[in-house]
Amino acid sequence: MNLPEDLRYSEEHEWVKVEGDKVRIGITDHAQDELGDIVFVELPEVGDELAVDDPFGSVESVKTVSELYAPISGKVVEVNEELDDSPEYVNESPYEKAWMVVVEPSDSSQIDKLMTAANYQAMLEED
């Protein structure tokens, strides 16, 4: 299981990468593996406000629909539109090509509450 050290992780299997005063968000390698072949990704629009722990989109595999839960609150400033045509990026490259949104956090202290790679791994092992 690939878990980059420089990311933070949520209990709902999203990753967060801090990039200056913004954060990039996607789903983890573990999440994509659990879901199987991803065929559709539904994302918010630029300008939408995310509220921590609320659904902000969905990822669909052949078999199931899985909601995306915001790991932090903030305003969407970029959306990965390539996932419209290439949802398989989520399986192939969950931390690189399949980033989902870039957000301007409204409360950056929420980032500190997210798990480190080690803590996230420990959570996965408990399951």
Add this chain to the structure above:
Amino acid sequence: MADVKRTPIFPEYEKLGAKTVDFGGWDMPVQFAGIKKEHEATRTKAGLFDVSHMGEIYVEGPNSEEFLQTVLTNDLSKITKKRAQYTVMCYPDGGTVDDLIVYKLDEDQFLLVVNAANTDKDFEWLKKHKIDGVSITNHSDAYGQIAIQGPKAEEVLQKLTSTDLSTIKFFRFDYPVTFKGVKGNALVSRTGYTGEDGFEIYLDAEVVRDLWNQILTAGEDVGIEPVGLGARDTLRFEANLALYGQELSETISPIEAGLGFAVKTDKQVDFIGKDVLAKQKQQGTRRKLVGIEMIDKGIPRHGYDVFHDNEKIGFVTTGTQSPTLQKNIGLALVQTDYTALDTEVLVQVRNRQLKAKVVSTPFYKRPKQ
């Protein structure tokens, strides 16, 4: 999970990288290498399915055909020994008890292959309506079942048996058939649940695992894949084969589900549900199963509501992104007024209503050889 059942092939799943799920009380593989890969392998090469969870019920005795004619909607008198028939069991109101395949083993001996989750219900239903001169036994635990499906199915299976499989035509079967490296006799029918050519094989639960492994080895050179329930579902859905609990249920009649071909209301015998089903056939039903294809971006899913203007007109029974067609499609049970081809409808996908249109089914038909 205390009571979860496992098929005799379960010990192989982990080696093959399966993810398992609880399916009607059975711990079954939802996928092995991945739904899309397994789906494609079955459409282009061969797929191997463990369907040992299916129920096998024997109906025997001098009056067995007479009895089955009263509980099954299809006309059993149309088939001779060593033939099989797709048929339905209904309630008096036309709702569906189950859909099944009946095998005519002999003039007074029939094998009913029923949906796993319905086995106990079906067995009780049959016993409740039984007449003299009939014995009914549930042999589900004694049997294993494997399906091999796909254009290369015959080629692969033929490597393991001296029985000429080309002599087994569609919906016919042979017994006894023996396989290399597998003890005992098997029943082999040219049937399936994928829309492809292929076989379903019934044999003793104790040896089904040996046959599974023999077939995987024999199919290696054509690229056979073990297939889980996920791809089994997308394959049968593209071919417009009904799934009990989705296209059929206690409240959905086989006529509504488009299975009129298996409901012979002109057969002489009175069967359970005949009056209602005959009326539905003559006068039409208020709702019907149709194919839909999304116009807007989104995937229809089982249980999503379907609207026209502001009126709810039905619901999606099955939907996904078709791996073969790469389209977002579904089957929906909707009011008959809205079932003409190209009719626009709205599918409630979470908080949005997305446009779709009525299309013809089946979504997929295998190319003629």
